[in-house]
Amino acid sequence: MPRSIDxxxxxxPQIEAQLGAAGAAAPRRRTAPLRWLAAAAMVGAxxxxxxxxxxxxxxxxxxxxxxxxxxxxxAGANPGGAAVNAAFVSDPRYARxxxxxxxxxxxxxxxxxxPARAKVAASLSAIEAAKKDxxxxxxxxxxxALLQELLINTYQxxxxxxxxxHEAGNAGRGI
Amino acid sequence: MRTVTTLAVLALALAAGxxxxxxxxxxxxxxxxxxxxxxxxxxxxxGEVQVSGWDRSDVSIHASLDDDVDRVEVTSSPxxxxxxxxxxxxxxxxxxxxxxxxxxxxxxLRVSTVSADTNITGVTGxxxxxxxxxxxxxxxxxxxxxxKTVSGDIKVxxxxxxxxxxxxxxxxxxxxxxxxxxLEANTxxxxxxxxxxxxxxxxxRTTSGDMHLxxxxxxxxxxxxxxxxxxxxxxxxxxxxxxxxxxxxxGDITDCFGGQQAQKGYVGHSLxxxxxxxxxxxxxxxxxxxxxxxxxx
Numbered sequence: 327m328p329r330s331i332d333x334x335x336x337x338x339p340q341i342e343a344q345l346g347a348a349g350a351a352a353p354r355r356r357t358a359p360l361r362w363l364a365a366a367a368m369v370g371a372x373x374x375x376x377x378x379x380x381x382x383x384x385x386x387x388x389x390x391x392x393x394x395x396x397x398x399x400x401a402g403a404n405p406g407g408a409a410v411n412a413a414f415v416s417d418p419r420y421a422r423x424x425x426x427x428x429x430x431x432x433x434x435x436x437x438x439x440x441p442a443r444a445k446v447a448a449s450l451s452a453i454e455a456a457k458k459d460x461x462x463x464x465x466x467x468x469x470x471a472l473l474q475e476l477l478i479n480t481y482q483x484x485x486x487x488x489x490x491x492h493e494a495g496n497a498g499r500g501i
Numbered sequence: 502m503r504t505v506t507t508l509a510v511l512a513l514a515l516a517a518g519x520x521x522x523x524x525x526x527x528x529x530x531x532x533x534x535x536x537x538x539x540x541x542x543x544x545x546x547x548g549e550v551q552v553s554g555w556d557r558s559d560v561s562i563h564a565s566l567d568d569d570v571d572r573v574e575v576t577s578s579p580x581x582x583x584x585x586x587x588x589x590x591x592x593x594x595x596x597x598x599x600x601x602x603x604x605x606x607x608x609x610l611r612v613s614t615v616s617a618d619t620n621i622t623g624v625t626g627x628x629x630x631x632x633x634x635x636x637x638x639x640x641x642x643x644x645x646x647x648x649k650t651v652s653g654d655i656k657v658x659x660x661x662x663x664x665x666x667x668x669x670x671x672x673x674x675x676x677x678x679x680x681x682x683x684l685e686a687n688t689x690x691x692x693x694x695x696x697x698x699x700x701x702x703x704x705x706r707t708t709s710g711d712m713h714l715x716x717x718x719x720x721x722x723x724x725x726x727x728x729x730x731x732x733x734x735x736x737x738x739x740x741x742x743x744x745x746x747x748x749x750x751x752g753d754i755t756d757c758f759g760g761q762q763a764q765k766g767y768v769g770h771s772l773x774x775x776x777x778x779x780x781x782x783x784x785x786x787x788x789x790x791x792x793x794x795x796x797x798x
Contacts, residue, residue: 438633438634441634442652445673445690446652446671446672448690449652449689449708455709459789463788467769470750472749472769472788475727479727487671487689494633
């Protein structure tokens with residue numbers, strides 16, 4: 327039996343070509359995960375930035391707004407709670423409308439009888455606390471649909487409350 | 502002699518005080534004809550508004566007014582009667598007026614107050630009631646109700662008849678007894694307590710207020726209750742049963758059905774299941790409140 331059989335033709339050029347093609351394709355496959363990693367890192371960085379912005383960096387005007395707010399929690403159980411505001415919400419119409427309402431709410435509260443003022447202030451404080459708690463919980467579980475829904479509800483409730491208190495100032499015209 | 506003089510002075514002072522007190526208030530009475538299903542609008546800032554329905558097609562107003570109330574203005578046009586307590590200019594919550602108004606029982610009633618309490622009985626038409634810090638108490642029949650307060654407490658007594666009920670408050674407590682039809686109720690820190698007969702749609706929401714709901718639902722009804730930190734206690738029964746989903750982020754879930762355990766997810770708890778044929782749908786959600794779901798007995 328012969329120890330080797332010579333091929334009918336030289337196969338090395340074809341093999342070399344195929345290896346070359348595979349080698350050329352391989353780097354492209356390696357770059358795809360890197361791109362995804364980069365994109366994920368960007369999204370992660372963005373999320374962290376949004377979280378930091380929401381929790382730690384009130385936008386300009388927020389301080390004045392906080393100063394205008396009533397003592398939301400006289401017991402001081404929510405220190406700085408009033409600093410949480412919706413300014414980070416990107417819709418400028420929302421931010422503008424909220425700022426306008428916040429501007430008028432203090433005057434309306436001042437005009438209310440003291441017991442009513444205390445009750446409403448406690449409610450505003452409850453909303454602030456709820457927003458803060460929800461944002462904090464979302465920080466731990468950002469994709470939690472329940473928390474997202476509750477946070478949206480709370481923003482809507484805040485606007486409703488601000489609107490109701492604002493309209494309550496129109497004595498005799500109802501709320 | 503000194504005793505007699507002292508007594509005389511005291512008697513004189515008492516008489517003067519009585520006269521002065523009598524001069525502090527004035528009364529107002531007026532009666533105007535109205536349509537049986539017309540609109541009656543009442544606005545008052547402080548004091549009280551008492552409205553009752555009667556079988557006559559007239560609106561009768563009796564008012565007791567503080568001196569610092571300017572006047573009561575009554576305007577009547579076909580299908581509409583407007584009663585307004587007028588305060589001097591720039592007075593936001595000044596003098597009190599106590600109004601007692603009788604209206605045709607099927608009237609559409611609109612009452613708006615600031616700190617005045619409102620009490621309504623025997624009016625079967627639509628009611629639209631607003632108050633800032635005043636409490637509102639009313640009974641309803643089968644007509645729609647829209648009731649809003651800021652800090653005032655709300656008490657509504659129904660007859661279990663289908664109607665659209667929209668009740669919102671900021672910090673006031675809400676008590677609804679024997680409601681029916683569709684309920685949309687919303688408070689921030691107030692407690693929401695409701696009993697419902699034949700409800701087909703319930704949407705209830707609080708932020709920190711607790712919620713106690715006792716409901717008999719119609720077939721295929723939808724029921725949704727949400728709080729952020731308030732506890733949620735629901736007792737329900739439904740024709741055809743209902744499928745339920747309960748979820749909380751950090752609260753506890755209990756039911757009275759036995760044998761079921763709330764599932765613990767990566768974060769939070771959830772419980773789902775079905776009662777009867779599962780024709781209706783119930784969703785209970787909270788962030789940190791505890792939830793209890795039981796059958797209505």
